[in-house]
Amino acid sequence: TLWREGVEAVIAIGGGSVIDAAKVASVIASGGGGFKDVFRGRRPRNMMPLIAINLTHGTGTEIDRYAVLTTDDTREKHGLDIRYPTISVDDPIYTISLPKDHTIYTSLDAFYHAYEAATSNYRNIFVETLSREAIFIIRENLPVLLKDLSDVERRAMLLYASMIAGIAIDQSSTHLNHAIEHVLSGLEPRLPHGLGLALTGPRVVYYTHKVRPIESARILRTLDPNIKPLEDDAEKAMRTVKEFQESLGVTQRLEDYGFSEDDFKKIYSYLTERLRYLYEDSTPFQISEDIIRDIISYAL
Ligand SMILES: [Fe+2]
Structure with a gap:
């Protein structure tokens, strides 16, 4: 329901799973639909900004276009080619x-x-x-x-x-x-x-x-x-x-x-x-x- 609340940007603070979930959320918030639509390739022309504050040194998702998500019902873990963050912060102190x-x-x-x-x-x-x-x-x-x-x-x-x-x-x-x-x-x-x-x-x-x-x-x-x-x-x-x-x-x-x-x-x-x-x-x-x-x- 994010897009109905007038959200203008998504900020992710976390490791790979958090940033990946935020990538999907930002795509849904920008263009509507649900996870299944995103999985089938639905991408809105105008994406809302996504700011990623990365807390681990492994994922790479702060700099790449992928997201990995597991569907609850089938426990299938999928890799999606989805979007880049608009801004990413890699600060070792975090x-x-x-x-x-x-x-x-x-x-x-x-x-x-x-x-x-x-x-x-x-x-x-x-x-x-x-x-x-x-x-x-x-x-x-x-x-x-x-x-x-x-x-x-x-x-x-x-x-x-x-x-x-x-x-x-x-x-x-x-x-x-x-x-x-x-x-x-x-x-x-x-x-x-x-x-x-x-x-x-x-x-x-x-x-x-x-x-x-x-x-x-x-x-x-x-x-x-x-x-x-x-x-x-x-x-x-x-x-x-x-x-x-x-x-x-x-x-x-x-x-x-x-x-x-x-x-x-x-x-x-x-x-x-x-x-x-x-x-x-x-x-x-x-x-x-x-x-x-x-x-x-x-x-x-
Ligand atoms: Fe990996």
Whole structure:
């Protein structure tokens, strides 16, 4: 009912979910209709201003045109190409109170934005430059920040990394890892987005490195300079990402969130029947049931 109240602008203060919800609200408030209309692509010609005050360093939504929303009835988590904020504020002082676990998860979200954008079918040299820089900054600053969460200089660097990784996905896109994560946290909302990405991520890196060894190695060399731009180093690329996550304290598994082998059919059909648009054109390798099963088993 926002538009009936004479609202002239929407101000979002929060992390990704809040800003994404505000994006949708501002579109509905500007042009009427409901979420289903927005999902089908309805966009008013004149959008009311949207001001985003970003409180995390992972989402990238303050700088990109996407929103991710879960529909209550079907628990489907969808990614929409919707709008840019009119004004965004990235001030590290607002991220100081982010607890340790979410400091890690949001930073890993930015990490996978960078990795997937640089290896997706929509990649380009600009995206790769941003992605490499983002991963370098995360690698340099996140472990130090975890020793003192009030280190505003490190927060500023991570916020910058998250922002440029946001530009990278806006120019390119995420691919399979994000699509699988949407399924997992759609089914289990307690699973934080960044953690969900980290559970399956190293195995997606393995398949990605096999087909995009040059791009993959170029950005992962910021973690380990010995990774070679060769298909044969896919295993090493996977291990490097896994070990980086473990060094941050990320050791959880999908089982910790109640998933088991029995859920595979549900995950696979959800992914391939409803969320195909999130990975089909962007993923650099051919998806098969075996590959998805392997990725899920890896994360369990
Ligand atoms: Fe993300």
